[in-house]
Amino acid sequence: MNQSVDMSNESTAAVPQRRNRKAEAAPDLGAGVAAAGVDIEQHIYQTVFDSVLNQRLTPGTKLPEPALCELFNVSRAVIRKVLQRLEHERIVELRPNKGAVIAAPTPEETRQIFEARRALEVSIVELATRRHKPEDLEELRHLLDHEHGVTHNPYQPAWAACAREFHLKIATVAGNPILINYLTELMTRCSLIVALYQPIGNAACEHAEHRRIVDYMAKGDVASARAEMGKHLRSLEDNICLDRKASVQTLAQMLNIG
């Protein structure tokens, strides 16, 4: 068999999975039944999303609609809606009549994604350098300290989460929700790339680059901040070996054999 869908949710512990008619007895505080629909939908989306970030859902994994229906106790219409959203964000690929799978970026797409990240983040760090407030720098340095603690953590997703948070914080400082959205999408696809091609990332090195970026931001040195961000993203891309991939369907075949 192919890879199956597991997704033991951890972060958002356990939204009560009542979905049988109205609210059972409780006086239905606040939002009521209408919001429940969008809530369960958001919950499913978030669960898949987090699973991708944590590399529990790896590229090529099939997501059959009936399985998801049982997992979340919802009808297929709801699952379908979530899958379409995930497809639009390039997290899953919807193959007509053949089901949904977690997207597997090709080498060409990988180049495009990193190039787009450079184009965006260089502008983002410029905005952030111009706009940052004292408390922003404080929080960035706090994130750097936290990073330092995870630098030697062998669990890759832990470091990836740190790095993600760092880049996202800079985008937040830049203050443009649209750019934040675009960057979020690109970073999520990067986690797919990492899961696929397993780069031998040097966390300590990346951490040092992060620190330099913040230093330039603090100095208000826009040009250097831009340049450093560009270099950082290039080195990230250089760490990826498009040759030896962690196998997509190949792994599935291996599981068939082993």
Next chain:
Amino acid sequence: MNQSVDMSNESTAAVPQRRNRKAEAAPDLGAGVAAAGVDIEQHIYQTVFDSVLNQRLTPGTKLPEPALCELFNVSRAVIRKVLQRLEHERIVELRPNKGAVIAAPTPEETRQIFEARRALEVSIVELATRRHKPEDLEELRHLLDHEHGVTHNPYQPAWAACAREFHLKIATVAGNPILINYLTELMTRCSLIVALYQPIGNAACEHAEHRRIVDYMAKGDVASARAEMGKHLRSLEDNICLDRKASVQTLAQMLNIG
């Protein structure tokens, strides 16, 4: 009544609107019935999209599902899918239990959109300047000539289409599909902004700026090309008067009275 949905499609002349069961008699060449689903879906999407660009669908216009069902002879599931896609691209807003309307960017969103465009297009024009081939410059100058012809056309959407094509061509020369997608989304939202706030755009002035951008690209002057693109986008934004808006629901109310 509120504004109703009309959408007389012009560009994609008239896809045969058969949708009754299978294909009637013709031997169903090529794609068959499976592709017909995605085709009609794409057709509906494209029709709405084009109508927004041509300002036949203006911000605030309601898009009731039953009306669209009759117009395109499809079930609600299909148009629901299209509406969700349009929502993700920020072209329509889906208000729970209250139906879909063409999105109406707020002044704040307008600022964000133009800022995002500057961030993106400055990087895009840099890539395009580095990568353009002789035939790219040729086509760009051809577009400029065509622009010149429409400069004095009082019909605003005609000029808007030209300008859009120009910016899109530069993105194509840059060669990154992801950036093309993002820019396309932002430009579409800009057409909503134009419909809403009706800027007193000076087409001749914009045309001159376009020409300067191409000149810098031809020289390979990256810095100047970036700067000129930034200036151009700023002047576009400056032409928009966020005060006097072309009314959203206000116009609907006026129609109720008149």
Next chain:
DNA sequence: TTGATATAAATCGTCAACGATTTTGATGTT
């Protein structure tokens, strides 16, 4: 006439079921 209230219409969200397609597994032949 104006305003509030109640009824009716329109619209949306959700679901279960049917048909079509794909994939899996079995059978038989070379």
Next chain:
DNA sequence: AACATCAAAATCGTTGACGATTTATATCAA
């Protein structure tokens, strides 16, 4: 044993219908 053919299971695409919510209309009192 390997391959092709065929049947069965799983999965997806689409539809129509039901209940819930919102909006429009009509009625009545002040």
